[in-house]
Amino acid sequence: MRVPTVPEGRYGTVRSMDERGTFLFSGYARLPQDVSHQAIYRRVGVVVEVDEQGDVVACSTTLMMPAASRFFERLLLGRNVLTERREIEATVRYRYRGHSQGALISALHKAFEAVDQSPLVLGEAAGPLPSARPDGSAQERG
Secondary structure (H helix, E strand, O other): OOOOEEOOOOOOOOEEOOOOOEEEEEEEEEOOOOOOOHHHHOEEEEEEEEEOOOEEEEEEEOOOOHHHHHHHHHHHOOOEOOOOHHHHHHHHHHHOOOOOHHHHHHHHHHHHHHHHOOHHHHHHHHOOOOOEOOOOOEOOOO
């Protein structure tokens, strides 16, 4: 079976899109009143893609300023959402000094809650892949 690839992106790499290898988690929180884009969005979103060990391989946020969004991304890349939550939050509190800091941390907490309900934490209790057969074998997609 051919595994699709992601075309060359902003980091100049081509990655394999193996849905069994990563998980996507998101969280949203209300923005403070004094943030310029609060009137437009009202909420900030955080999305983290993590591998099976919990390491952040990609992340993004709905922050309007590209520099703020890229900075936030750099703070999370390579961190582990299973073992480094306190460090992630402490780093965001210390280094991200924008007005949306509290909302970003709240959104991260929501994403962490989603991690806690996922196969990364629950393992087999989260259930098999949707394409799995009752006998445990994988179903081929065509």
